[in-house]
Amino acid sequence: MTLVNKQVSSLYVHIPFCASKCYYCDFNSYVSTSDVMDRYLDGLDRELELVAASYQHEPLQTVFFGGGTPTIFDARQSERMMQMLHRHFRMADGVEISVESNPGTVDLDKLHVLKDGGVNRLSFGVQSFDNDLLVKLGRLHDRDAVYRSWELARQAGFDSINLDLMFGLPGQTVETLQSTLKALIELGPEHVSAYSLKVEEGTPFYTWYERGKLILPPEEDEVQMYQLVMDTFRSNGYEMYEISNYAKPGHRSRHNQVYWRNEPYLAAGSGAHGYVGGVRYINQKDVPQYIETTVGGKRPVVDTEEITEVMQREDTMILGLRLLEGVTFARFREKHGTEMLDVFAGPIAKYRERGLLTVDDVGVRLTPEGIFLANEVYAAFLGDE
Ligand code: SF4
Numbered sequence: 001m002t003l004v005n006k007q008v009s010s011l012y013v014h015i016p017f018c019a020s021k022c023y024y025c026d027f028n029s030y031v032s033t034s035d036v037m038d039r040y041l042d043g044l045d046r047e048l049e050l051v052a053a054s055y056q057h058e059p060l061q062t063v064f065f066g067g068g069t070p071t072i073f074d075a076r077q078s079e080r081m082m083q084m085l086h087r088h089f090r091m092a093d094g095v096e097i098s099v100e101s102n103p104g105t106v107d108l109d110k111l112h113v114l115k116d117g118g119v120n121r122l123s124f125g126v127q128s129f130d131n132d133l134l135v136k137l138g139r140l141h142d143r144d145a146v147y148r149s150w151e152l153a154r155q156a157g158f159d160s161i162n163l164d165l166m167f168g169l170p171g172q173t174v175e176t177l178q179s180t181l182k183a184l185i186e187l188g189p190e191h192v193s194a195y196s197l198k199v200e201e202g203t204p205f206y207t208w209y210e211r212g213k214l215i216l217p218p219e220e221d222e223v224q225m226y227q228l229v230m231d232t233f234r235s236n237g238y239e240m241y242e243i244s245n246y247a248k249p250g251h252r253s254r255h256n257q258v259y260w261r262n263e264p265y266l267a268a269g270s271g272a273h274g275y276v277g278g279v280r281y282i283n284q285k286d287v288p289q290y291i292e293t294t295v296g297g298k299r300p301v302v303d304t305e306e307i308t309e310v311m312q313r314e315d316t317m318i319l320g321l322r323l324l325e326g327v328t329f330a331r332f333r334e335k336h337g338t339e340m341l342d343v344f345a346g347p348i349a350k351y352r353e354r355g356l357l358t359v360d361d362v363g364v365r366l367t368p369e370g371i372f373l374a375n376e377v378y379a380a381f382l383g384d385e
Helices: 034-054 075-088 108-116 131-137 143-155 174-187 204-210 219-234 254-260 287-295 309-320 329-336 345-353 368-372 374-380
Strands: 008-015 057-067 091-101 121-127 161-167 191-196 239-242 245-247 266-268 273-276 279-283 301-306 357-359 363-366
Touching: 008 034, 008 075, 008 254, 008 273, 034 075, 034 266, 034 287, 057 254, 075 108, 091 254, 108 143, 121 131, 121 143, 143 161, 143 174, 161 174, 161 219, 174 219, 191 219, 219 239, 219 368, 254 309, 266 273, 266 279, 309 329, 329 363, 345 357, 345 374, 363 368, 368 374
Parallel strands: 008 057, 008 266, 057 091, 091 121, 121 161, 161 191
Antiparallel strands: 191 245, 239 245, 273 279, 279 301, 357 363
């Protein structure tokens, strides 16, 4: 059996800085000074050079600057960031370059620099249009900041914008979510990611939850909210193509589809994870250590894990079932040189019988009922069932 090892053509770059820390956030992000950010860019420049030299890669098809808040950089730093990308990597025609941002962290200068640097997709962490909820989440922006940043982005010529949304928030009701959805539909972004809140260990939310001070909506409300989110976007011209992602035609995130299709990608930046040649690697998370290592001319990789063929097959199923198109038999065969129904006959039959998976000539996907129990279905593909 031969593994088809597709050449890598995607890059994730992590920018670990934010203006403040949201109460629910367990991402790798820190409040820092402009001086540290400059030194981080020195290190990132070296790391990108080393990453580009370490792997055989094709011209990049997708690049994603995530965070943190990459637009916390000023216009000069943003320009450096774009220049170093183009200095070390060749871009394919039609490359998708995305930058994550938060409302209130952009101005026209910065947006023009990003646009001139090839960025063609912006993603704003809006989360809600309800000012009280935004305060409860520890977000720095309010509803007006969303509108201002949105206007600036459109003015700078961005015509593919994602807005991130959260539901299942403390004190949120189905009705208040409805108002947020109405405001969002009125803006008309090309793409929306809508996730339910997860209370992660090590966050202020976790502490408050443990002490009984964070009251979340009951589970039945959360289910209703998810249904409302799906119905709203579907009836307003969005295609639900992943269990939490909705796009107008032609605006699916190509970069995120690389992850969901279990394809390889390069990664740079502190705490970033890459996946190349069947090996996952993880970078140093600590920013000062990351800077010291990279400025010293070394790659900041602290851990690597070889993903066995068995694990790769499981990943193909677990990640691929997030997509509404599911996992096709042809893609599974091409990636793994074997038949999906031979490897996963047990879990597929079991969850098909329960009405959570559907199987046709093309492949396997979640049913509308399966979408609500997706985590249970994914778990069935891990290890022997
Ligand atoms: S803006 Fe995003 S990355 Fe930054 S602290 Fe808030 S949730 Fe975390």
